[in-house]
Amino acid sequence: IAVEPFDIVVFGATGDLSQRKLLPALYERDKAGQVPPEARIIGTSRRPLSDDEFRDFARKAILEHIPTAEQSGTVLDDFLARLSYVPVDANAKKGWADLGKALKDGAERIRIFYLATSPDLFGEICGQLGQHGLVTERSRVVVEKPIGKDLESARELNDAIGRVFPEESTYRIDHYLGKETVQNLMALRFANALFEPLWNSSHIDHVQITVAESLGVEGRAGYYDGAGALRDMVQNHILQLLCLVAMEPPTSMEAASLSDEKLKVLKSLKPITDGMVNTATVRGQYRAGASSGGAVPGYLDELGNTTSHTETFVALKAEIENWRWANVPFYLRTGKRLAARMSEIVVTFRAIPHSVFDGSAGPISQNHLVIRLQPDEGVKLWLMIKDPGPGGMRLQHVPLDMSFAEAFNVRNPDAYERLVMDVVRGNQSLFMRRDVVEQAWAWADPIIEAWKASKEPPKPYTAGTWGPSAAIALIERDGRTWHEDE
Numbered sequence: 044i045a046v047e048p049f050d051i052v053v054f055g056a057t058g059d060l061s062q063r064k065l066l067p068a069l070y071e072r073d074k075a076g077q078v079p080p081e082a083r084i085i086g087t088s089r090r091p092l093s094d095d096e097f098r099d100f101a102r103k104a105i106l107e108h109i110p111t112a113e114q115s116g117t118v119l120d121d122f123l124a125r126l127s128y129v130p131v132d133a134n135a136k137k138g139w140a141d142l143g144k145a146l147k148d149g150a151e152r153i154r155i156f157y158l159a160t161s162p163d164l165f166g167e168i169c170g171q172l173g174q175h176g177l178v179t180e181r182s183r184v185v186v187e188k189p190i191g192k193d194l195e196s197a198r199e200l201n202d203a204i205g206r207v208f209p210e211e212s213t214y215r216i217d218h219y220l221g222k223e224t225v226q227n228l229m230a231l232r233f234a235n236a237l238f239e240p241l242w243n244s245s246h247i248d249h250v251q252i253t254v255a256e257s258l259g260v261e262g263r264a265g266y267y268d269g270a271g272a273l274r275d276m277v278q279n280h281i282l283q284l285l286c287l288v289a290m291e292p293p294t295s296m297e298a299a300s301l302s303d304e305k306l307k308v309l310k311s312l313k314p315i316t317d318g319m320v321n322t323a324t325v326r327g328q329y330r331a332g333a334s335s336g337g338a339v340p341g342y343l344d345e346l347g348n349t350t351s352h353t354e355t356f357v358a359l360k361a362e363i364e365n366w367r368w369a370n371v372p373f374y375l376r377t378g379k380r381l382a383a384r385m386s387e388i389v390v391t392f393r394a395i396p397h398s399v400f401d402g403s404a405g406p407i408s409q410n411h412l413v414i415r416l417q418p419d420e421g422v423k424l425w426l427m428i429k430d431p432g433p434g435g436m437r438l439q440h441v442p443l444d445m446s447f448a449e450a451f452n453v454r455n456p457d458a459y460e461r462l463v464m465d466v467v468r469g470n471q472s473l474f475m476r477r478d479v480v481e482q483a484w485a486w487a488d489p490i491i492e493a494w495k496a497s498k499e500p501p502k503p504y505t506a507g508t509w510g511p512s513a514a515i516a517l518i519e520r521d522g523r524t525w526h527e528d529e
């Protein structure tokens with residue numbers, strides 16, 4: 044569906060996010076015919092590039108990520124023709140007048156400022172945009188996580204943005220919310236009659252959320268070492284997933300209703316304070332090991348610093364203190380350099396109350412619903428059935444299996460394609476509202492504080508494994524195990 048004409052100004056246009064995600068996403072949307080002919084894409088960064096140099100840069104970035112763009116006929120050239128470039132140095136306060144000129148004749152259009160820069164610059168950029176009169180009635184700002192590094196800095200950042208852009212024009216991206224499979228979680232819960240009656244502590248034993256990566260810190264050690272896995276993945280992506288699993292049915296799919304329900308979940312999260320941090324959390328750091336590509340160095344070697352306590356792995360037992368979820372633990376884990384790239388949500392139902400089968404039928408496993416976010420996106424509902432054949436009543440645990448790739452023969456668009464177009468459409472439902480982000484920090488802060496106060500280093504784990512053994516012990520203490528791929 045075509046959208047209204049828009050101008051998008053990308054700050055940090057020569058950076059990693061712009062190369063890997065934004066330029067390819069805009070190209071794909073243009074190729075799909077969704078970008079109106081008048082739309083303009085203006086790159087800015089400190090680098091002194093001409094329009095043509097930026098177009099060359101963008102061409103390379105797109106071809107690296109979408110090699111088939113080479114054979115796209117004139118599509119790629121037409122896309123590149125929309126691009127222009129203005130050098131802007133936010134700190135040195137240079138280039139704003141030129142940006143104003145580039146945006147001339149577009150005052151009536153939707154105007155998007157995409158801040159793909161370090162968060163340190165968000166406040167300054169917003170302030171300068173305001174001072175230079177570049178913010179129009181129809182302007183929107185898009186900011187990337189991390190929004191701050193704790194509650195206090197998140198508030199400051201939100202205040203700085205809020206002085207220039209009202210909340211309705213502020214789009215805080217959590218790209219997990221743009222993933223097809225994550226949106227499908229809402230369809231699964233709220234477009235089916237089957238699950239919702241069972242979706243509570245009477246029928247659900249526990250929930251696991253795993254976001255495992257096989258890659259290491261990939262040249263981002265500078266940022267990552269100041270953040271760590273809790274800030275980088277749990278405070279945002281994993282808590283957003285937890286909210287979508289745990290929230291009450293919203294009144295509608297409108298942004299306000301969704302954010303209201305997420306906020307309630309976050310407010311119900313039991314604080315993990317000093318006394319509990321050792322039993323409810325495990326932080327790990329990878330040592331040298333192997334990944335699919337061969338031997339890989341440890342985190343400290345990559346960083347060139349032998350004293351860092353930054354965690355590259357976290358496992359947590361979270362509890363939601365409300366009527367629906369009382370006594371249903373949510374086990375969360377994420378890490379870099381794990382055995383595989385695999386993200387999934389596993390909802391395990393309670394055991395049957397009584398078995399009518401005799402011992403020869405074999406063990407009866409609990410039902411579980413596995414929502415695989417990536418790779419091999421799909422949903423599996425594990426059920427007990429009778430082993431076929433005349434050999435008596437033997438039971439087997441087998442999945443009702445819905446693989447998205449098999450069920451739908453369509454390209455799985457990148458999250459950014461959906462999210463950027465939602466900004467143009469003015470649809471905030473897949474973005475994070477200020478209070479939601481801040482509430483997530485309010486829960487994460489005491490964990491970070493307690494870790495900081497403890498002198499204990501993170502638990503080591505070998506690259507290419509599933510993390511430190513303490514993470515296995517965390518869930519086994521409760522008589523449960525992490526879900527393994529079946």
Ligand code: BG6
Nearest residue numbers: 188218219256275276280386417
């Ligand atoms: C980002 C984190 O938000 O998400 C990265 O900063 C992480 O550290 C990435 O690698 C994972 O995203 P995806 O889409 O590859 O699962």
